Amino acid sequence: MSEQKYWSDPLQDSRPDLLGGDAIPSDSRHARQIARRQLIAETVIAEGSMRIEDLTSRFGISLMTAHRDLDDLAGRGLLRKMRGVVSAAPTSLIEASDLWRTSRQGAEKRAIAAMAAAELEPGQAAFFDDSTTVFEMVPHLTTRVPLTAITNSLTLMNALRSTPHITLLGLGGQLHNWCNAFLGPVTATSIRALRADLAFMSTAAITDGQAFHQSPEMTEIKRAMLNCADRRILLADHSKFTRRALHSMAALRDFDLVIVDDGLDPTLASQLLREGVRLKLAPLAGDDPAM
Structure with missing residues (x-):
């Protein structure tokens, strides 16, 4: 059958x-x-x-x-x-799963990732977290080579492993099946031994100008990447502003750039800019360019 x-x-x-x-x-x-x-x-x-x-x-x-x-x-x-x-x-575990995250806000993630990739310059080294939004940067990275990509994401490692002119540094540690990524003290120690030009990451939720995540282990890894990069770029689709998570990761003002799709409430976008958040809005296909 x-x-x-x-x-x-x-x-x-x-x-x-x-x-x-x-x-x-x-x-x-x-x-x-x-x-x-x-x-x-x-x-x-x-x-x-x-x-x-x-x-x-x-x-x-x-x-x-x-x-x-x-x-x-x-x-x-x-x-x-x-x-x-x-x-x-529980909802927090569902939203953390890589399989579940991949199915959400696909068009928004692709638009955000395309704008984020433009921030890279050939010859740079960058951290890439395990988020599905950051994964959407993969098709654009071949235009930014040579590049050193540093990641804890097994999915991203497999996607980049045969890409010419990309030096891939895989962050080891304990592999967690729910996110298909390496987490834990070994991973964090590996990050702290490095210094990158940029860090690209996403988050599970944004509340009152602060980025949050459901997983404390994931939060630790993202914070380590933040602390070991010269420029920090957050990729977050507009739905993240309506969600809640437990563990605080960083304030939006701690990022050198926050990229959101243009579905973000204009009033909220204006408020973030007034609060000193360096914000760019990525237009979806067919939209006119935004701020």
């Missing part, structure tokens, strides 16, 4: 393997697996909890396949399995 028969594959173009591999074609088995898992996650999150048997019938998959998919999603912090039932994890 074909699994594809019972559900619609939303991957209509090639995209990076969210599990850490190379770019893969949309009709590959792995791409269909990733798309199915994302649909399963969204279904469970929308309903709160479901019986695993109900998922097998809804997606036309075997019980064994369902358990493999759910084990992967549970490992990424999206879902929890217990006694034949799968339920959504």
Whole structure:
């Protein structure tokens, strides 16, 4: 029985393997697996909890396949399995997962990343965090070479590993499956031994002029990058201004530049500029250039 028969594959173009591999074609088995898992996650999150048997019938998959998919999603912090039932994890864990983040505000992230890449000059060294917004800079980096890219993101490492004229420095440490990145004391120590020209990073939430994140481990890594770069650039789509997270990372004024898409509330944009935040708005495709 074909699994594809019972559900619609939303991957209509090639995209990076969210599990850490190379770019893969949309009709590959792995791409269909990733798309199915994302649909399963969204279904469970929308309903709160479901019986695993109900998922097998809804997606036309075997019980064994369902358990493999759910084990992967549970490992990424999206879902929890217990006694034949799968339920959504707490919101903070869902929003931290790389699989979940990749599916959100795609057009905004691409516009922001294109503007951010223009800040790079050939010959520079830059930190790139594990955020999905920063990952969207990858297609633009070939025009900024030679370049030294320093990152804790396994996904980014795989995307750049064969790129000519990019020297890739991978930050080691403990690999966390939920974000597909290295975190922890070893990673932070590796960062502090370096000095880069720029640091590119994103954040989970922005409240009262302050950037926040759900994960204390992730916050530590981002702070280390901030402290070890000459210029600090924050990439954040407008939805981050409506979210909340627990751990304070840095004030927006601590960044040399904050890039947001032009969907940001104009009143809020004006307020940030008055408060001394160095702000640029990235226009979405078809928009007129913004400030």
